[in-house]
Amino acid sequence: MAEAENTLGGVLRAARARLAAHGIDSAALDARLIVEHFSCTGRTEAVTSPGRVLDASILDAVDAAIARRAGGEPVHRILGFREFYGLELALSPATLEPRPDTETLVDMVLPLVRTTVERQGACRILDLGTGTGAIILALLSQVEQALGVGVDLSGEAVATARRNAERLGLAERFSALESDWFAKISGKFHLIVSNPPYIARKDIAALQAEVRNFDPPLALDGGEDGLGPYRVIAAGAACHLEADGYVAVEIGFDQKPSVIGIFDQAGYSLADSRSDLAGNDRALLFRR
Template sequence: MEVTLAELLGVARRRLVEAGIAEAGLDARLLVEHLTATTRADAIARPQQQVPAEAIAAVEDAVARRLAGEPVHRILGFREFYGLRLSLSAETLEPRPDTETLVEAVLPLVEAVAARSGRCRILDLGTGTGAIALALLHTVAAASAAGVDISDDALATAARNAAQLGLSGRFTPLKSNWFSEISGRFDVIVSNPPYIRSDDIGSLQPEVRDFDPRRALDGGPDGLGAYRIIAAGASGHLEPGGYVAVEIGATQKTEVQQVFQANGFVLAEARRDFGANDRVLVFARP
């Protein structure tokens, strides 16, 4: 049976709309474009082009997965972050736009150190896909980064992303339980740690709860477990004048600030995300 690009896109969109998928039109377009190797321009200029049978079958399978609740970017196998395409895997958190706030907060610090010293060493704790570190390296040519994770799968994914972006020479994946295997000092330490309270995991959106790795979400009984570890260990791995920047949950600003203050840090900057929620705290140690 012959199917045109316009027909395939229309069917995919309609099935997702009927199922109540929030961004049905966008999800349908992303799936169809990726699996048919077409673009938005093709859909406009050549809507009647025929789609090969194998591409039709691939789209049908992808739509079925989306209807079953799997996030569209998990199906695609990648997500854009800070203008970079990053591969995903089972044990990596899907990088989201809110985390770009952390990159924006840290970028001036990295640029300043690089301008002053000719280099900037970054430690990315819980690197996952490598999103934060790779966004910084892509922007600042004099920077290098160590991406730390406990997951072999995540480290392999981060290394693959670094290679695909041509950044392998400045990105080192390291297996470590936080600071346990880390030596040396860094100019900037960054982290998007797990910060959801354990009891709240079950109430998360199904796309997050069922598909993001729990280890990357669960921050312990009060959601602050990772912050305590980072705050306690950061000083031993910071250069004089260095900074620690962390992503936080929207209601955690005061609690996280208290954790770092108890370990001798002072708040240098607080930033809100695109939704005006508290999202990033930057700390310095006098």
């Protein structure tokens, strides 16, 4: 960056203008997130100390990050983490970014986890396709007597979830396992949760570039009709559920009737459903 832009306020203005010039809709927010991250500052400093001179190493890091964002890479991929349910979760190329819509599923099952703990003294939870560990770690962070197992087909995702659990102080109640769905799972659980891949294969090419180009295909591809993972979960869950256990899944905005039908055929009834903040069907809870 030019020498005139070596102050906190100047760097922030230049970064914002550069992203806006590249058509980034969230230019102001993304510029702020990047500059704050690499300069180890916050919004207070931007107001009270805009003339603070930044080191050359910080300028170089911000410049490189802004170039990546201008090229279409999502800002949280650049930062390497994203917040979910109040937790800061590290990302990796093998994991989806945890998104606010998924918090709908956590909100839906959290009372059930608490009730199970009150009744049973503990709640064992299995998270299928755990990715960063977002869902299961959010639940463990809210309920001290909850225990969790997260599985993923990607070994790199499993390692990421394990690191997140360790950094959040939840590792003693969480284990991560590389497994093709239920293949390596033993034991029974009070609750099975999943945000599975649910994009129909033919629709992946039409996704937003930030999703299509940077989210892992393994975490997007739900098969020919986007419903393949739900069939696997519905068929295999019974062997791993306690007698009064539940299954909760995130769904695509138009998949509610189809997913209900899949679980109905497998012997489950719908116990609850929730919409996200945009009013789209987002989470379903089933009981056998």
